[in-house]
Amino acid sequence: MADSDFRRELAQQLRVDSIRCSAKAGSGHPTSSMSAADLLAVLLDGHLRLDYQAPDDPRNDHLIFSKGHASPLYYSVLKAAGAITDEELLTFRRLDSRLEGHPTPRIPPTDVATGSLGQGLPIGVGIALAGSKLDRLPYRVWVLCGDSEMAEGSIWEAFEHAAHAGLDNLIAIVDVNRLGQTRETMTGWHLERYAERARAFGWHAITVDGHDVDAIEEAYQGAEATTGKPTVVLAKTRKGRGVKAVEDLPGKHGKPLDDPEAAIAELGGVRNLTVRVTRPEVRAKPYAFAVTGAELPTWALGEQVATRQAYGDALLAVGEQRGEVVALDGEVSNSTHSDLFAKQLPDRYFEMFIAEQQMIAAAVGLQVRDWVPYASTFAAFLSRAYDFVRMAAISRADLRLVGSHAGVSIGEDGPSQMALEDMAALRAVHGSTVLHPSDANQTAQLVAQMADRKGISYLRTLRGKTVVRTPSTEDVHIGGSRVLRSSDADEVALLACGITVGEAEAAADLLASQGTTARVIDCYSIKPLDEDTVRAAARDTGLLVTVEDHWPEGGLGDAVLAAVSDLAQPPRVHKLAVRIMPTSGTPAELLAAAEIDAPAIAKAVGSLLGR
């Protein structure tokens, strides 16, 4: 067979296999797979350079299905490439299968989970950044997008950033089948409109008949030959292509075909072609950055330092120690203090501008290639990328997120800039770590430990200065805590984190002057919590008061409750948190208004103890 004939046959096989596995599963998206089958057949046969037998080869190209619901096609590609058997293909969507409803990294060489639309392309930007700026290897990143997801703003964040970074190693293929779940997209088959947008954002745009394998060949060659900018191949396709009962018809989204046998016959029957996907040929290894072996910064007891400043200093030191550490920021680096890293290690700093979704997606992409990203912005603005963080957990990504300007203690800027839900949101991410140090020495230790932490770890930093209470030699660790004062006579334990540690300490002084002895615990590790210390406090005092600059839901208080709730004799637990909508004001005024400052804590304890 000539190349073109083989490719057409291969495309038919991909369609047939998409239908077969969806039919076997009883669910799935065969029609969304069928529209892109020709695009993938040509890609596999001659363009993709990926050793499916060595999925961890750093020289491999990357293939991301941003339209993750086309998983039947994705798995059919794996079969055609010899990565899985036909038998495994037919386990699609079963509990015992690696082939989940939407792709996840459980089946190599899948880099990331997709299925929430508009994420694959910005993640691809991250991998392409790794290739061009860090690894310095010629691998390409191919991203298959659906046209419905072109309405997601994150796609345009990716378009802008990829062009800004000149990522000619990134090629997006858009399967413009025009039909969404319930109707035609806003742009329909007007490919030239998409092309104009892409060009206006600085991309090379090629339009093509997505069912003409020769035209696709030409388009890919054009993409590969493009330098200095990314390319988008906009392919006009028909959903359900090749089967009259579903082709280009509404109401055929997201379900198996009614008559799969007839459809398979219409497509020419089952095939078992294998395609020899090109292996990467370059000999080079990933670039490694030189390191200097700097020491973590330390501060003297009693110094006044903002934990965001300590983050910046520590991040720089960790970066100097470890060449794989990289930093990203959302154009607030002089607030988060990632600017210190940016200035000293500019080759490993990525300015992502005001595009938090792209920032998190880029971090996910960088860690795909084993780089160790720290991504920072105001903690409030991490909420902008919450869906990306959620998906990153499903991607089994190792990410370090750093949010500054936590809580009402930021003061005058007002509630739009105050993170008050961040601990709740980040705790509710599978396998996550949530840290909120109260001083600079704690911060530095935790920043260093995050580098080796699996999963999504989150560090919450403060805008204002706090006094250094923790000796630089003291053990500070993820899952730890710090007991500031403790005695056998404690009637209550005050559990605080971040800015409220100082308030709790002052409250304990106030209480002492009134004859009440309080234990004070600095819970700098919210998840995992130091359960032993918290439980001991519960047993010793029977009354825990948690204090946090956060809404009452989902933060330190709830973490403490979860740690003590199934003790044989649970303690009373009272949560002090921000229960009013804050406004502008000084930090002290706002802590007082929220009733989480020292007098409010002392008053609450007095009331709880009936005094």
Add this chain to the structure above:
Amino acid sequence: MADSDFRRELAQQLRVDSIRCSAKAGSGHPTSSMSAADLLAVLLDGHLRLDYQAPDDPRNDHLIFSKGHASPLYYSVLKAAGAITDEELLTFRRLDSRLEGHPTPRIPPTDVATGSLGQGLPIGVGIALAGSKLDRLPYRVWVLCGDSEMAEGSIWEAFEHAAHAGLDNLIAIVDVNRLGQTRETMTGWHLERYAERARAFGWHAITVDGHDVDAIEEAYQGAEATTGKPTVVLAKTRKGRGVKAVEDLPGKHGKPLDDPEAAIAELGGVRNLTVRVTRPEVRAKPYAFAVTGAELPTWALGEQVATRQAYGDALLAVGEQRGEVVALDGEVSNSTHSDLFAKQLPDRYFEMFIAEQQMIAAAVGLQVRDWVPYASTFAAFLSRAYDFVRMAAISRADLRLVGSHAGVSIGEDGPSQMALEDMAALRAVHGSTVLHPSDANQTAQLVAQMADRKGISYLRTLRGKTVVRTPSTEDVHIGGSRVLRSSDADEVALLACGITVGEAEAAADLLASQGTTARVIDCYSIKPLDEDTVRAAARDTGLLVTVEDHWPEGGLGDAVLAAVSDLAQPPRVHKLAVRIMPTSGTPAELLAAAEIDAPAIAKAVGSLLGR
């Protein structure tokens, strides 16, 4: 004075006042205000039609500062328009002031809070949709954007949707001062690049010298004369315009001027001009939709109905009862079942396509004009718009969010489609309501009650069918619960919601067969929780077991803990929730794997009771 001279003087006043109030506050963004002063002066004097003495007049134009950090300019505009005094202007950022660091609706006629970039424009799309499709009034929506925020994807969601909807009542003004917080934007002063993007998205684009009041006049006239599409005025400006010490210089973002007196002198001194802002002249009232007085749907006990289906049926009935109710969906209406409303009441349905940020922003904009929006998508995808929900609470918006496909019980589609953090995220929104009914009759009652609920209310629905257990005549209310079984001999109380109610009931049967008597409570209202019933169960049994199809953090379990933790004798509480990363599988398999099905519940209770 000629118009142009007056406008130039007015602009200088706006600059001077921006400097004065920031200097007095000791913080703020005067330079980001000064760049846009000419743009606002011309807008106020001859284009804006807004009665500042009657901010609730439905005929008023709307003015949104998407670049909310230019609040000094915004408040200087209010002074110039006679809405506030010079004395109040100088209260900027004080605890006792309505003039917060970033604008909020506490100071009329401010429609919404801004300060998280990229939100003002998509909210403006919502108000413009209200004007053209619902109110049917000729008011315009003017949105001042910064150029840094053009990197936010949400801006491009707004561009696409506004053009798709033909919103010629929407005018965006982009203050292209090219300087972000730490550096030049990606696009700098290349106004034509922005214009090409805007045109490619279907907008009329005008570029202008943003400091030439006559050119601005011409641009606004061009915008006002444009029909069938929205207009963007791209204005080349200089940050800190008019003061040599800061003009177009880096490092001058977000802080008062070092020498405000000298700067004020350079700008010609303090002025006290008042501008007569045009009042709206049209006589028309907002359009009102006819209503039919339909009854809420009910179902017979024992029927099998998905709560998402009940949502669709109930929403349609509520829409037929109340003309102010409108619906939005993110192109999954046949999954959430807002399609029933869309089909019967198409004039009040807004298809927002796959753009969840724009969907929530549009809902915020619609409720600005007193419409009652219900916005639905998969619950997992509401996480895409979390920052918009957070900001909506600061906007004091009344929104109804509906998320379908909650939890592992969706089955084969896998974790990307499963909401497992939604209750945590939505509980951690100030003033929110979180509802998770277990059957159709509960759902209908709650959907109806949400229409009158203040703040952000969230309804979580299930993909699969559940049996109707609640009689249609039974009282179901926000803050309520339903006791399925109860006796004086109860040794444990099982608290469940949604899909786990049936599991808890079956577990109670299992336990009964083993000699253990369990109370079963359906907590369909998570926030507010029915604290009386939960506390009674705690007192009666001393052992609560919560069961939820959600991560362990921030959901029902934590809500229950918060309700009982400061009882004099707190109960033991054990949380059953999803603690493993789910995969694909059948609903039953996945509930079993997560150990939240009936056998797992019974086993956990047995273990807790030492049996």
